[in-house]
Amino acid sequence: MRDLRELPKAHLHLHFTGSMRVQSVRDLAAEQGVRLPRVLYEGYPPLLSAADERGWFRFQRLYDSARHVVRGEEAMRRVVREAALDDGAEGSHWLEIQVDPTSYAPFVGGITPAMEIVLDEAASVNATAAESGSARVGVLMAASRTRHQLEARTLARLAKNLAGPGGVLGFGLSNDERRADTTDFTKAFRIAEDAGLLLVPHAGELLGADAVVETLAALRPHRLGHGVRSVEDPRVLTAVVEAGVALEVCPGSNVSLGVYDALDEVPLRTLIDAGATIALGADDPLLFDSRLLDQYETARAVHGLDDAQIAELARSSFRASAAPADVVTAAMADIDAWLAAPPSP
Structure with a gap:
């Protein structure tokens, strides 16, 4: 095995x-x-399940506790820098990090300065990535389902203003998909769409195939955060595949949040067999203690994918990305070289 x-x-x-x-x-x-909550010191990682509202509240409380310590420019820069280094150490050539700036805005003078700090640090990381071994970084903005739709439109306009090479690359919608009506955010996504941004909302994790259908119709996404529960209706899965919508599949997150009871229940092979474009992701490794490399190891050890299939998953992740053409071209060649090399003893 390689x-x-x-x-x-x-x-x-x-x-x-x-x-x-x-x-x-x-x-x-x-x-x-x-x-901080005791579990972030003792008994880490926390035992989580968001299968019900109480479980989601516990997850959100821990997440908010961590977010609360990111106060100011240097802390924000540290998050970007360390994420890029950690991903690079696992073989990531490209990282798209998703940011809702409203949480950090009070400490740096507003949502615009917050995003400019993240973009500036991403540019600094990218300038030295070859020497430091870090992944190159692209930045996505996201609105929250738990906030008013007008705030989502404000964020979409900011994303539009900051769009372009070296700027914001995409716009998402995160948090508990059981909250709010997806159609409430249609106008925000049309603003982002008009700016040529990649549209990357969450859907099809805590809710089933019907939520995927609604998201496809209302938001017209290029990718879905998760989307795994589209398998619950073969017609929906076919629609996802035919629309060319990529799925950001996060097996460790799915199990930690109680969507599936075990890693072998995550429908990775079903999605592959259906022809879906898949990019494995880690979601929130801080709370799940499961990084990107762990997801690839799961694909091999739990789902039985061979190296050719795993290489195709890696190729698929670049095809679905907003990475610059030179990054994609180099990565594809390096994936071919990885697969052509003899397996390790």
């Missing part, structure tokens, strides 16, 4: 706060005199 760490990958589903190292969260909390 070393999965050496396989070039694109990581397309990683949230800003959820990307953090747990030690960085502890360090920032200590610097600020902030008290």
